[in-house]
Amino acid sequence: MPTRSGNDAAETGRIALDRAETALLEHYTDLVRLAYLTLSPSLSRHRRVLAAHSAVQRAMPGIRPPRRDAHVPGQRRGDRTDRSERDWARAQVLRTALRYDRCPTGWPGVLPPPRALLPALPFVWGLQLFPRSGGADELALAQALSGAPAPARAAFVLCRVDHLSEESTAELLAAAGVEKPAVALRGARQLETSAGALAEALLRSREFDACSVQTRPTDLLRRRRRRLLACTAAGAAAITLATVAVVGPRAVGPSSAPTGSSSRALATGALDPARLVRTPRDEWADTARVDFTAWPARGDRTDDRDLLARALGSWAGPAPGTRTAATSTTPTQPPSSPPQLLYAGDVDDRTVVLFGDGDRIARYTEPSPASSDDVSDQAFVVHASTRDTSGSTPTWDVARTDDADVTTAAAVAVTRGGGKVRYLTAPWIAEAETRDLLRPDTPAKTLPVRPDGVTAPVAGADVKSCASRPVLQLRSSSRIVEKHSFLLTDLGGLSPVHLTHTPLPGGGTPPARQPREATSSTALLAWAHSACALDGLRGAGVRSVNAWDFAQQELPENGGRAVWTCARATTWRGPGSVQVQLRTPGGPPSAPARVVAHQGSTAACGRFGQHVVAAAHWKSGAGHWYTLAAGSRAVTDVTLSGTVKDKHAGRTLAVRAPHDARLRVGARLDNGETLVGLGEQGGTRDD
Structure with missing residues (x-):
């Protein structure tokens, strides 16, 4: 068988x-x-x-x-x-x-x-x-x-x-x-x-x-409205068919069925101002979940039902003339349950309403009563990174904030205009300052904050010339973390981006260290060389950027000491991109580091990619060209292939090579595994 x-x-x-x-x-x-x-x-x-x-x-x-x-x-x-x-x-x-x-x-x-x-x-x-x-x-x-x-x-x-x-x-x-x-x-x-x-x-x-x-049941009011909408649509269809049968097809005019926006609004019973979630004012100090869910409702218009109804209605379907935007991969559909009210009040010439639904924050703005102008009759969409909340049109923005924490939920941009940004700070922020990343030796300056948490205007980054890079330096209350200061920078989104730093490995420190807050003198110096590279991340839905100094190298011909940095930008949706930068001696503290490799959608230089190796061309003071390579702490030997072939035991390598040589770099780790270099080196020169 x-x-x-x-x-x-x-x-x-x-x-x-x-x-x-x-x-x-x-x-x-x-x-x-x-x-x-x-x-x-x-x-x-x-x-x-x-x-x-x-x-x-x-x-x-x-x-x-x-x-x-x-x-x-x-x-x-x-x-x-x-x-x-x-x-x-x-x-x-x-x-x-x-x-x-x-x-x-x-x-x-x-x-x-x-x-x-x-x-x-x-x-x-x-x-x-x-x-x-x-x-x-x-x-x-x-x-x-x-x-x-x-x-x-x-x-x-x-x-x-x-x-x-x-x-x-x-x-x-x-x-x-x-x-x-x-x-x-x-x-x-x-x-x-x-x-x-x-x-x-x-x-x-x-x-x-x-x-x-x-x-638990789904939204009962929404289901009721859906039934009413279905009955209305069925009745309208029956009347239309009867009209066609009696009068003829030419008598049928434009469809009177509800538009997509109004249908969504009717179907979303959660968008009722009376059902908004309002967190108690001091709950942030008595919870283990310190994020947007702990924000109380603040502002002088939290009881303005008409304003809240207009703002919630924009979530279901923006009215004509409303400027709308969403950060990368952010769902824009209305929430299935009542959202949380974070803020409602007047800021400069705008009225601002902020909501949260657990995984997203949404901002609605309109001209304040004292500065209302005629509104355009045509809605249009603009990129979130270019949003300017000033003007005469309502705006609607939504962004992802899933798994936000004490730092990434510390501030939200409420208005943007004239090259400046006002932020709403979290209730656990005890001190707010600003500083310029390009001037690491300049002390931070105090940032005034209103009683409702809105800051004074903060200058935006000089994108064209990179002459300045203002950032927020916030300190959380001792009721949350004792003397915990951190940096946030604006990249055009609703929530600013958290900046961290991982210093060079030192004696006795474990190989897998977590990123640290970028407030130390070493971190500020590292970020002074990397700050200008942040402009390339605008509008990408970035959550945090960590600058990891993974290796230092003695340059040939007594050229001094170079530092290799891997800057990882992590998005709210998870994937991230990396840039490997090389800092050589000489020049001012704000001299931009040279980008020698980059890669997108990678786990490298993060928690799940803790090993890295890269190479770059470099010219000595005497005019001789070299290929430099360096790896992270677990690297035991470095290998070059391509125009020049070489292998060197240790974490760094320097070999004479033509300035236009195309090279591939690899390494072996202390556990025997092999490591492929980030990017492909070739034609990148330090002139």
């Missing part, structure tokens, strides 16, 4: 229906947990719960074609389903969940990715599902997971909950379509370091159990 090997599923990606069902049902809870933790944190918890169950249920063969190139680890007996069948199920679930991180650029985060979860079963009507909330440890782990790439989250769950070896985990990730399983495993190790010995217990807690959920 013919028999089938238990490894068939692993080798062909196919599996019998009865065996597939047994594997899915027997391990359903673990598979749903794996999908839930792998799915994008940008989804709401309700959507993640449904998407996780859908990913598992869609794993049955026949629903979508199997991938013949999929390969999962071989058979290991243990329970009713052999290991190959369970690994087959994991690979199918992971492949679906990982598609959320491979959506086309600009794909709305609230919609499932193409060909991923459509049709989406199970389907829930009239209820919101969400796991039960955990404690502070679970919240900290959730925040750490949200900052990790999806493959790293998947690897973390497979290793810590399912107890797979790293080799088996890598094979599963490859079967699910992950291009670089080794990178995902490194990210999983970092997450394990953060979670510690409690990792498995936390991952199995109710915070991450998508099979044990709570329910």
Whole structure:
């Protein structure tokens, strides 16, 4: 009698229906947990719960074609389903969940990715599902997971909950379509370091159990209005059809159906001024979650119902003449539950209203009663980085703020005009100052702040000539963090960007240090050389920028000491870009460092990419050309290939080379792994 090997599923990606069902049902809870933790944190918890169950249920063969190139680890007996069948199920679930991180650029985060979860079963009507909330440890782990790439989250769950070896985990990730399983495993190790010995217990807690959920109704008022809208539309359609039948097609004029904006407004019952969330004034000092949710409602017009109604109405559908903008990848749809009121008041010649809905902040402005002018009858959209809130038109801006903290939720730009910005500071800010990054030796100046938290105007950056780079230097209250000062800079968005610094490795310090606040003399000097590079990040939805001095090098021919810096810009949506900069001796403190390599959408120079190597051309004082290379702390030797080939033990290398030589640089780490250099060196010269 013919028999089938238990490894068939692993080798062909196919599996019998009865065996597939047994594997899915027997391990359903673990598979749903794996999908839930792998799915994008940008989804709401309700959507993640449904998407996780859908990913598992869609794993049955026949629903979508199997991938013949999929390969999962071989058979290991243990329970009713052999290991190959369970690994087959994991690979199918992971492949679906990982598609959320491979959506086309600009794909709305609230919609499932193409060909991923459509049709989406199970389907829930009239209820919101969400796991039960955990404690502070679970919240900290959730925040750490949200900052990790999806493959790293998947690897973390497979290793810590399912107890797979790293080799088996890598094979599963490859079967699910992950291009670089080794990178995902490194990210999983970092997450394990953060979670510690409690990792498995936390991952199995109710915070991450998508099979044990709570329910609550969706917005009842919105559902009622939808029914009314549906009835109205059905009645209008019936009247239209009757008119066509009696009078004829030429008697039918333009459609009188509600426009998209008015339909959205009617369907969003959460946008009711009476239902706005208002946080108690002193809650920020008595909560472990110090972010926008702890902001009280401030301003002298928080009880102006008409103003709040106009502002909320702009979220559902901006009126004609309203200028609208959203930062990169920010969903613009109205919230499903009442948002939080952060501010409503008059600032200069504008009336400003700020809302928060947990993952976003929204700002509405209009001319104040004393300076109202005629409003243009045509709406238009402008880029968020060029927004000017002065003028005679209402404006509407929305930006992502998911997982904001004590620094990234410390200020919001409320008005912008005449080259200056006013900010609304968080209630935990005890002291506000300004300083110029290009003048590190100049003391900070006190920034006046109104009782409602609005600052005096702050000069913007001189983008054309980079002659100045004003930044905010804020200090939080001792009720939050004792003498905690930090820097924020304006890059055109609603929330300013947090600047940090990681200094050169010193004796006795651990290799994996966290970024520090950029307020020390060393940090200010480093940022004086890197400040002008910030202008290239305007409008990119950047959350923070860290300047990491990863190596220093003695230059040939007694040229002095050079410092290598990797500046990483991390966006609110997660991915980031890096620039490698080389600072050579001589020149003023504000002389811009030379950019020698850059790369986008990378984990390099961050928490999950702590190793880097790069190369650059350099000319000595005597006119001789060299190729320099340097690596981070774990580098043991550096290799050059291309026009010039060389290998040198240690973290730095300097070799005579033509000024136009095209080179590739690599390195070996102390754990035996190889490292590819950032960017491709060639034609970059220090004239």
